[in-house]
Amino acid sequence: MNPPDAVPARSGNPLPQRQVALIDLLDRLLSGGVVLTGDLVLSIADIDLVRISLRALIVSISEQNPSPWPGAGPGRSTGTP
Amino acid sequence: MTAGSLTYVYAVARHSVALAEATHAVTGVTGSPVHLVTPARHRALVAVAGLVPEDDFREAALRRHLEDLDWLEALARAHDRVVEATAAHTTVLPLRLATVYLDDDRVRAVLDDRHDLLLDALEQLDGHVELGVKIYLDVASDSPPQAAPAPDPSLSPGRAYLRHRRAEQDVRTAAHLAAERAAERVEAIARTYAVRRARHRIQEGELATGPGTNVSNDAYLVPTAHADAFLTEVTQSADGLSGIHVDVTGPWAPYSFATLPDLDEDAP
Numbered sequence: 001m002n003p004p005d006a007v008p009a010r011s012g013n014p015l016p017q018r019q020v021a022l023i024d025l026l027d028r029l030l031s032g033g034v035v036l037t038g039d040l041v042l043s044i045a046d047i048d049l050v051r052i053s054l055r056a057l058i059v060s061i062s063e064q065n066p067s068p069w070p071g072a073g074p075g076r077s078t079g080t081p
Numbered sequence: 082m083t084a085g086s087l088t089y090v091y092a093v094a095r096h097s098v099a100l101a102e103a104t105h106a107v108t109g110v111t112g113s114p115v116h117l118v119t120p121a122r123h124r125a126l127v128a129v130a131g132l133v134p135e136d137d138f139r140e141a142a143l144r145r146h147l148e149d150l151d152w153l154e155a156l157a158r159a160h161d162r163v164v165e166a167t168a169a170h171t172t173v174l175p176l177r178l179a180t181v182y183l184d185d186d187r188v189r190a191v192l193d194d195r196h197d198l199l200l201d202a203l204e205q206l207d208g209h210v211e212l213g214v215k216i217y218l219d220v221a222s223d224s225p226p227q228a229a230p231a232p233d234p235s236l237s238p239g240r241a242y243l244r245h246r247r248a249e250q251d252v253r254t255a256a257h258l259a260a261e262r263a264a265e266r267v268e269a270i271a272r273t274y275a276v277r278r279a280r281h282r283i284q285e286g287e288l289a290t291g292p293g294t295n296v297s298n299d300a301y302l303v304p305t306a307h308a309d310a311f312l313t314e315v316t317q318s319a320d321g322l323s324g325i326h327v328d329v330t331g332p333w334a335p336y337s338f339a340t341l342p343d344l345d346e347d348a349p
Binding site: 022027030 | 090093153154157158160161174175176177178180191195199202211213279281282284288289290291298300330333336337338339340341
């Protein structure tokens with residue numbers, strides 16, 4: 001249940017030069033990168049499902065349509081103003 | 082010691098001593114160290130990998146974790162950190178997020194199996210970086226009237242409303258035209274400097290925090306020698322245009338261009 005690493009504080013202020021925006025990173029990590037099949041623990045179909053479900057989450061979360069998962073409540077500073 | 086671990090693969094690169102030293106110092110996913118996996122037969126390639134807890138990265142657990150945005154962010158940033166550290170030393174072929182194998186031997190087998198394709202892909206990316214270009218309308222697409230002019234008292238409320246809507250519409254139309262003009266300029270710059278383009282989806286939703294409305298979100302593969310010129314010119318592509326802005330990101334490791342030719346493992 002531990003997160004993979006410490007989550008950097010999200011201040012809502014302009015990010016330092018090398019702290020890339022999460023959305024730009026996810027654009028690349030969820031649709032880019034070589035997909036090596038053959039022996040994935042997740043089958044490729046599963047990966048696609050995860051990706052689709054993630055994408056839906058990423059584009060659909062708003063105040064009108066709040067987060068469906070726990071632990072992502074207020075406190076996140078990336079929401080609409 | 083490795084019981085209960087899986088092998089997470091960040092990227093593939095050509096083997097080098099410098100890379101081994103560089104990646105040794107990097108912290109990967111779950112804070113775990115990074116090691117290089119060398120294939121059994123072909124020694125030119127390595128996988129940049131790390132051990133991750135099986136409990137967190139088995140199918141069900143991973144799927145559940147990936148829907149926790151904080152967990153996903155930590156994973157994404159760790160993945161990117163390792164890929165960037167690799168890119169600082171050599172051409173890198175990033176793998177899709179959360180590529181997990183049962184153990185290092187399985188990774189060796191895949192490297193051997195795909196050796197030629199992986200090497201080709203690396204060669205195509207040699208000496209290139211990825212740059213992102215996003216165009217935004219400064220007006221929100223469904224913005225409520227901002228700084229609405231005081232209604233003309235001589236107008237009926239209905240006419241005042243219509244006049245106001247029309248003024249809003251004009252601003253929006255002008256901004257769209259400006260965005261098209263900027264997109265044309267970016268395309269011209271790309272024809273000069275870039276070798277490939279990838280289109281990403283328009284950014285919207287909670288994570289799209291930039292001001293304005295994103296109307297295009299592209300990535301370009303640019304020779305490193307031209308990256309500064311590309312960046313400078315694209316940054317200026319909104320000059321003289323009002324109601325829009327252009328945002329350049331990168332240089333990135335070539336995530337958007339890391340692809341292998343379709344192997345069609347399930348082809349007829």
